[in-house]
Amino acid sequence: RHPQIDLDPSEFGAGFRIVPNREDDTLLLDVYLYDTLSGGAGYADLAARNIEEILQQTLALLEQCPAHCEQSCESCLRHYHNQYLKERLDRNLGAELLRYALDGTLPKEKAPAAQANLLRNLQRLLELEGFACTGPVEIQGVTVPLGVASSNQQVAVGLRPALLTPEWQGHSFSNLSPTTASVVLNEFVLGRNLPDEHQMVRNAVLYEK
Numbered sequence: 001r002h003p004q005i006d007l008d009p010s011e012f013g014a015g016f017r018i019v020p021n022r023e024d025d026t027l028l029l030d031v032y033l034y035d036t037l038s039g040g041a042g043y044a045d046l047a048a049r050n051i052e053e054i055l056q057q058t059l060a061l062l063e064q065c066p067a068h069c070e071q072s073c074e075s076c077l078r079h080y081h082n083q084y085l086k087e088r089l090d091r092n093l094g095a096e097l098l099r100y101a102l103d104g105t106l107p108k109e110k111a112p113a114a115q116a117n118l119l120r121n122l123q124r125l126l127e128l129e130g131f132a133c134t135g136p137v138e139i140q141g142v143t144v145p146l147g148v149a150s151s152n153q154q155v156a157v158g159l160r161p162a163l164l165t166p167e168w169q170g171h172s173f174s175n176l177s178p179t180t181a182s183v184v185l186n187e188f189v190l191g192r193n194l195p196d197e198h199q200m201v202r203n204a205v206l207y208e209k
Contacts, residue, residue: 122198162187
């Protein structure tokens with residue numbers, strides 16, 4: 001897409017590798033670009049000379065897709081050569097990763113209403129099983145995207161950005177009482193493995209005291 005390169009996707013490749021065995025146990029991710037033509041055509045070198053501009057343009061495209069798609073489309077990420085991956089492409093996740101790589105900005109928790117919208121399919125499954133679901137709902141002064149209740153207890157359900165680990169402490173649920181049952185799901189996993197996320201919430205409502 002860059003004016004000085006303007007390549008067909010088949011002429012340029014990319015990959016990644018996790019760098020192992022660092023003394024401080026920090027995980028490093030290498031992302032690399034390469035020419036697909038035998039012997040190279042100089043595209044990778046040209047990209048390297050314009051990499052800052054390319055990355056900023058890419059970030060803008062991912063964050064502000066011209067077609068305003070939810071995850072990916074032909075205007076941002078999809079092309080003929082990656083069509084077999086289209087269900088896995090997510091411009092929002094790509095933007096979060098790229099912004100973190102560029103300036104160390106961590107993704108932010110979505111607003112409760114946005115989380116509630118992403119949790120709708122999970123809510124329907126739980127309601128079919130007879131659980132009482134409300135959301136967003138106020139619990140102890142915290143706006144909870146989804147409250148799920150049975151005769152045993154109520155559980156607060158929310159989402160964390162896909163790139164953040166389960167140990168992340170920045171979620172608004174940290175303001176809930178330690179005795180309040182809560183589940184914070186990975187928003188990327190929720191969209192691709194709803195049955196497992198459903199089981200996790202179900203177990204929390206039925207079995208946690």
